[in-house]
Amino acid sequence: MSEKRLLPVVPAEATGAPLIFERIAIVGLGLVGGSIALAARRRWPQALVIGVDRGRVVEQAVERHAIDVASEELMIASEADLVILAAPVRENVRLLESLPQWVARDAVVTDVGSTKRATMSAARALPSRLAFVGGHPLAGAARGGLEYARPDLFEGRPWLFTPDDGTSGESLGRVTAFVEALGAVPRVLPSAAAHDHLLAFLGHLPQLAASALMSIVGESVRDDGLALAGRGLMDTTRLASSPAEPWKDVCATSADEIGAALDALIGVLQSLRGSLESGEAIDTVFASAAEWRARLTDRE
Amino acid sequence: MSEKRLLPVVPAEATGAPLIFERIAIVGLGLVGGSIALAARRRWPQALVIGVDRGRVVEQAVERHAIDVASEELMIASEADLVILAAPVRENVRLLESLPQWVARDAVVTDVGSTKRATMSAARALPSRLAFVGGHPLAGAARGGLEYARPDLFEGRPWLFTPDDGTSGESLGRVTAFVEALGAVPRVLPSAAAHDHLLAFLGHLPQLAASALMSIVGESVRDDGLALAGRGLMDTTRLASSPAEPWKDVCATSADEIGAALDALIGVLQSLRGSLESGEAIDTVFASAAEWRARLTDRE
Numbered sequence: 001m002s003e004k005r006l007l008p009v010v011p012a013e014a015t016g017a018p019l020i021f022e023r024i025a026i027v028g029l030g031l032v033g034g035s036i037a038l039a040a041r042r043r044w045p046q047a048l049v050i051g052v053d054r055g056r057v058v059e060q061a062v063e064r065h066a067i068d069v070a071s072e073e074l075m076i077a078s079e080a081d082l083v084i085l086a087a088p089v090r091e092n093v094r095l096l097e098s099l100p101q102w103v104a105r106d107a108v109v110t111d112v113g114s115t116k117r118a119t120m121s122a123a124r125a126l127p128s129r130l131a132f133v134g135g136h137p138l139a140g141a142a143r144g145g146l147e148y149a150r151p152d153l154f155e156g157r158p159w160l161f162t163p164d165d166g167t168s169g170e171s172l173g174r175v176t177a178f179v180e181a182l183g184a185v186p187r188v189l190p191s192a193a194a195h196d197h198l199l200a201f202l203g204h205l206p207q208l209a210a211s212a213l214m215s216i217v218g219e220s221v222r223d224d225g226l227a228l229a230g231r232g233l234m235d236t237t238r239l240a241s242s243p244a245e246p247w248k249d250v251c252a253t254s255a256d257e258i259g260a261a262l263d264a265l266i267g268v269l270q271s272l273r274g275s276l277e278s279g280e281a282i283d284t285v286f287a288s289a290a291e292w293r294a295r296l297t298d299r300e
Numbered sequence: 301m302s303e304k305r306l307l308p309v310v311p312a313e314a315t316g317a318p319l320i321f322e323r324i325a326i327v328g329l330g331l332v333g334g335s336i337a338l339a340a341r342r343r344w345p346q347a348l349v350i351g352v353d354r355g356r357v358v359e360q361a362v363e364r365h366a367i368d369v370a371s372e373e374l375m376i377a378s379e380a381d382l383v384i385l386a387a388p389v390r391e392n393v394r395l396l397e398s399l400p401q402w403v404a405r406d407a408v409v410t411d412v413g414s415t416k417r418a419t420m421s422a423a424r425a426l427p428s429r430l431a432f433v434g435g436h437p438l439a440g441a442a443r444g445g446l447e448y449a450r451p452d453l454f455e456g457r458p459w460l461f462t463p464d465d466g467t468s469g470e471s472l473g474r475v476t477a478f479v480e481a482l483g484a485v486p487r488v489l490p491s492a493a494a495h496d497h498l499l500a501f502l503g504h505l506p507q508l509a510a511s512a513l514m515s516i517v518g519e520s521v522r523d524d525g526l527a528l529a530g531r532g533l534m535d536t537t538r539l540a541s542s543p544a545e546p547w548k549d550v551c552a553t554s555a556d557e558i559g560a561a562l563d564a565l566i567g568v569l570q571s572l573r574g575s576l577e578s579g580e581a582i583d584t585v586f587a588s589a590a591e592w593r594a595r596l597t598d599r600e
Contacts (some may be wrong), residue, residue: 138530158528187528201520202529206536209513211589212568213506218592220501220564226596228458228487229502230438233596236506238535240593244586248579255576262573264520266566268512273562276555279548286544289511292518293540296526296533 017043020178021108025050025077026084027095029061029070031141032112033086034149037067039182042151050076060146074102082178083130085111085119089249093122100127108171110135114199114246115254116162116192124166131171134162134192137184138203142238144246152183159184162192200257204250205265207239208258214240317343320478321408325350325377326384327395329361329370331441332412333386334449337367339482342451350376360446374402382478383430385411389419389549396422400430408471410435414499414546415554416462416492424466431471434462434492437484438503442538444546452483459484462492500557504550505565507539508558514540 024040026033029051041049051061051070058070069076074095077083083103085092092111096119099109106129113119116134123132139157141148159179163172176186189195214237218226251258271281324340326333329351337349351361351370358370369376374395377383383403385392392411396419399409406429413419416434423432439457441448459479463472476486489495514537518526551558571581 138528140530140532157530160528198521198525198528201517202525202533205517206513206533208569208572209509210532210536211586212565212572213509214589214593214596215585216561216564216568217501217505218595219588220561221498223595225498225502226592228438228460228498229596230440230457232440232539233502233506235535235538236510237589237593237596239532240589241597242586243590244579244583247586248582251572251576251582252579259573259576261516261520262569264516265512266569266573268516269508269562269566269569272508272512272551273559273566276551276559279544279552282548282551283544285515286511286542286547288519289514289537289540290543292526293514293537295518295523296514296529296537297541 017181019044019047020174020181021047021082023048023050023080024082024084025052025080025103026067026086027052027074027077028085028087028091029053029057029066029146029149030086031144031146031148031153032137032139033084034061034066034146035139035151035153036084036086036112036182037061038149038151039154041065041067043181050080052077057146064146066146066149074098078102078104081105081107082175083107083109085109085113088246089113089115089119089253091249093118093253096122096126096132100130103130105129107131108133108174110175112137113253114203114250116195118253120162120164120192131168133167133172133175134164135175135179136160136162136195136199137179139184143241144243154179155183157184158187160195161186161188162195163188164192196254196257200254200261204254204258205261207242207247208251208262209265210237210239211242213237317481319344319347320474320481321347321380321382323348323350323380324382324384325352325380325403326367326386327352327374327377328385328387328391329353329357329366329446329449330386331444331446331448331453332437332439333384334361334366334446335439335451335453336384336386336412336482337361338449338451339454341367343481350380352377357446364446366446366449374398378402378404381405381407382475383407383409385409385413385419388546389413389415389553391549393418393422393553396426396432400427403430405429407431408433408474410475412437413553414503414550416495418553420462420464420492431468433467433472433475434464435475435479436460436462436495436499437479439484443541444543454479455483457484458487460495461486461488462495463488464492496554496557500554500561504554504558505561507542507547508551508562509565510537510539511542513537 049067051067061067110133120134137159139153275281349367351367361367408431410433420434437459439453575581
């Protein structure tokens with residue numbers, strides 16, 4: 001527990017913004033859940049931030065003052081007026097089933113999952129006193145886990161919402177104000193399906209490509225070869241430190257969209273492979289890539 | 301010509317290291333050729349650095365004091381005792397054919413190409429007074445061209461050599477000393493074939509993967525989607541600004557090795573695609589990727 005990567009200390013200077021929620025329960029204290037906890041405690045010192053996770057993580061979170069109270073049991077969230085599901089997607093879906101027996105009063109419930117269809121669908125079974133708003137902050141880091149959590153993780157980053165017919169406008173408004181107060185830029189997408197299509201290309205495909213590339217390069221050239229690696233390989237494979245577990249949930253809950261994105265990438269790679277001598281595909285693919293990359297850099 | 305990206309000014313402080321070559325001709329003043337020119341002028345102010353490229357680039361190089369003399373014509377290199385071929389690979393191969401008619405005296409000839417077999421093979425036809433040493437500096441940047449050249453590009457970076465039966469040990473020694481003086485770390489590989497195999501994974505595959513990914517992501521989500529992109533996509537596609545032309549030469553001259561590397565990547569992507577629901581391939585690929593990436597980071 002005497003690790004060097006200490007969480008940033010919450011400054012005592014914060015006088016507290018107007019409260020949007022009084023008792024904020026966060027289920028899952030990884031990079032995103034932990035960062036929400038830190039950001040919320042800094043923003044609203046007068047609010048109670050409740051953490052739920054496995055014993056070891058809860059201990060860590062308490063020792064580092066990331067949260068006010070914590071437990072392994074969801075029961076601790078019974079008085080919450082905001083519940084944030086920040087576990088892997090399929091665990092969030094399971095949590096939605098058991099939530100009504102633990103959360104006793106009216107509350108807003110949101111999630112931070114990287115796919116939205118399965119979660120939005122499971123949330124339809126919630127009793128009306130639990131108002132669900134599906135969310136997804138587009139903030140990450142090369143490494144996950146509570147030890148990398150930081151209160152400014154969401155600063156200037158988009159936080160996507162996917163309301164549907166069952167979403168209360170008032171709850172959406174309150175959650176939107178909440179994430180804005182954490183520094184994020186809320187964006188409402190037309191549907192969970194539109195979200196999952198977009199993210200398959202914007203987030204899920206780059207992750208799978210980076211991991212596949214690092215795996216094949218490492219297995220092929222081993223340590224001796226990697227000793228010669230430069231910035232290009234470093235950058236291209238920075239995402240490849242990600243653990244498998246949360247990504248298995250992402251892939252399983254959006255297999256159709258991610259499968260289509262993978263097919264598209266495989267198709268381009270096959271066209272490159274088919275004309276290495278003539279260079280035909282290289283011309284078109286590199287021209288398109290350089291053009292899109294320039295638009296990306298403009299906003300860097 | 302009044303651009304903001306000025307080349308670093310060559311400091312007047314350099315008193316000049318012992319000369320290894322007196323008249324250094326560089327054919328091709330892109331990122332690598334231009335950086336060699338800047339580094340050599342800084343290291344040996346008493347040497348003559350001769351540049352050969354197309355008219356516009358030559359003008360730029362002279363205006364920015366990157367070289368001492370420059371021309372579009374190879375004839376200007378006639379008195380050189382070191383000739384560095386820094387054009388795209390297939391142009392280097394063509395240059396090797398015409399070199400004997402332009403370079404009048406004994407000289408060492410080297411190249412900086414990203415594939416080595418075609419160049420090493422073409423160099424065998426050189427007259428014995430032109431001693432060829434095949435080389436490849438593993439130094440690059442996200443953007444190419446003379447305007448991004450800098451004298452410290454090779455600092456601490458490996459510079460690979462692929463001597464064969466026809467390579468003179470003395471010439472290899474002199475070129476090795478030359479690149480060490482530029483700050484690089486010379487490494488001799490067992491063969492041009494070993495080089496091309498290694499680089500197919502270490503350099504060529506990451507480039508093709510990054511360009512393919514950026515192309516497919518850009519075409520799929522367009523500007524609205526890219527506006528939401530984060531650091532992960534930025535990093536993974538940083539190489540995707542590369543122009544097609546030099547890469548067509550790389551791919552055409554190492555199509556077998558690059559093809560095999562592409563097949564391996566496509567195979568991993570297909571195995572991921574085939575088990576998105578079960579996550580079996582995700583487990584093995586992500587575990588392997590994270591392990592190799594950690595070894596890469598250790599030296600970062």
